[in-house]
Amino acid sequence: MRPVDQYLFRQLKLRHLHLLVALADLPTVGKVAEMLHVTQPAISRMIADLERGIGLALFERNGRRIRPTPAGASLIRHARDMLAQAQRAGDELEAIASGIGGRLEVGFLAVAAAALVPQATARFKAKARATTVALHEGTLDQLMPALQSGRLDLVVGRIAKDMVDEATLAFDPLFDDPPVIVAAAGHALARKRAVTWHDLDGLAWVLPPVSAPMHRRLLAVLADHGLGSPVDVVESNTNLGDLSLLRGGERLGLEPRSRALELVREGVLWMAPLSLGSVLGPVGVIWRKEVESAPAVALFLDCLRETARSIEPDNPSVAEGAKPVRNATKKKAKTT
Numbered sequence: 001m002r003p004v005d006q007y008l009f010r011q012l013k014l015r016h017l018h019l020l021v022a023l024a025d026l027p028t029v030g031k032v033a034e035m036l037h038v039t040q041p042a043i044s045r046m047i048a049d050l051e052r053g054i055g056l057a058l059f060e061r062n063g064r065r066i067r068p069t070p071a072g073a074s075l076i077r078h079a080r081d082m083l084a085q086a087q088r089a090g091d092e093l094e095a096i097a098s099g100i101g102g103r104l105e106v107g108f109l110a111v112a113a114a115a116l117v118p119q120a121t122a123r124f125k126a127k128a129r130a131t132t133v134a135l136h137e138g139t140l141d142q143l144m145p146a147l148q149s150g151r152l153d154l155v156v157g158r159i160a161k162d163m164v165d166e167a168t169l170a171f172d173p174l175f176d177d178p179p180v181i182v183a184a185a186g187h188a189l190a191r192k193r194a195v196t197w198h199d200l201d202g203l204a205w206v207l208p209p210v211s212a213p214m215h216r217r218l219l220a221v222l223a224d225h226g227l228g229s230p231v232d233v234v235e236s237n238t239n240l241g242d243l244s245l246l247r248g249g250e251r252l253g254l255e256p257r258s259r260a261l262e263l264v265r266e267g268v269l270w271m272a273p274l275s276l277g278s279v280l281g282p283v284g285v286i287w288r289k290e291v292e293s294a295p296a297v298a299l300f301l302d303c304l305r306e307t308a309r310s311i312e313p314d315n316p317s318v319a320e321g322a323k324p325v326r327n328a329t330k331k332k333a334k335t336t
Contacts, residue, residue, distance in 0.1 A: 004055055013078065020079040029044075029064065054071070058072035106154055107147060109139065147286065183246060184269065214254050217277075233265070244256070
């Protein structure tokens with residue numbers, strides 16, 4: 001065993017972790033000493049103890065202030081994760097002792113927010129009322145580190161297979177839900193008898209962040225049809241924000257097909273008869289293998305699979321480019 005491993009496994013204490021995080025978050029050693037209820041010389045001794053055990057300089061002093069070295073910043077990041085895990089362990093033990101049940105941390109991308117995650121959560125809670133489910137919406141670059149560090153139990157969304165470290169993670173594809181182009185039901189394009197790609201030229205958009213696969217896919221398809229990238233763009237990473245912006249003006253947007261179909265049926269949105277393809281891969285769930293035997297995780301995975309089977313993005317009852325269902329109903333009523 002390396003000397004650093006001996007120190008980390010045998011001598012590193014929770015007080016050291018608290019110290020590391022406090023030194024990163026507070027401006028001076030004096031403030032750190034005050035928060036931890038120790039003297040400043042005690043702080044200096046603890047830092048020296050850490051640096052001897054690790055074998056690297058962890059902090060640099062600049063007058064009364066102190067800042068982490070690259071090695072210190074790395075150790076601080078891990079200290080935050082370890083403290084979060086310790087806090088979570090305490091929360092779960094308290095919940096079990098009080099008879100409330102355990103806790104499940106679920107991360108999800110916006111693509112899974114419309115139907116899959118809410119419906120799966122409802123199924124899960126019907127079977128496990130005593131388990132608290134915490135839902136965390138975010139982007140992959142936010143959720144994947146949280147999953148790998150143990151702050152999340154699983155992540156639901158469109159996840160590329162090459163992102164899955166098969167040594168520690170497992171992935172299950174659930175269903176295909178390609179992105180489609182949408183607009184408010186009263187948008188000018190919704191009144192056209194035929195819509196082509198060139199009708200989109202120069203229009204305003206609300207899109208996910210430029211790093212999102214759906215955004216990049218749209219730009220690629222527009223380029224394939226000889227169109228430039230949109231100029232008038234609002235970036236939004238929330239379903240609520242997307243829908244509010246779409247309802248309130250003449251912007252186009254992107255939605256997963258399952259969500260778009262639902263909103264077309266409700267008379268909220270119109271869906272363009274233009275295909276972006278389904279090259280982004282299926283919506284799926286990824287989890288750490290070490291927790292898959294946990295009863296709450298196993299049950300939630302089953303609920304996700306049941307919900308995915310009940311979602312039918314290719315339901316033919318609403319054709320792409322069709323008017324919302326309630327509008328069609330009114331038109332039929334006039335002719336009978």
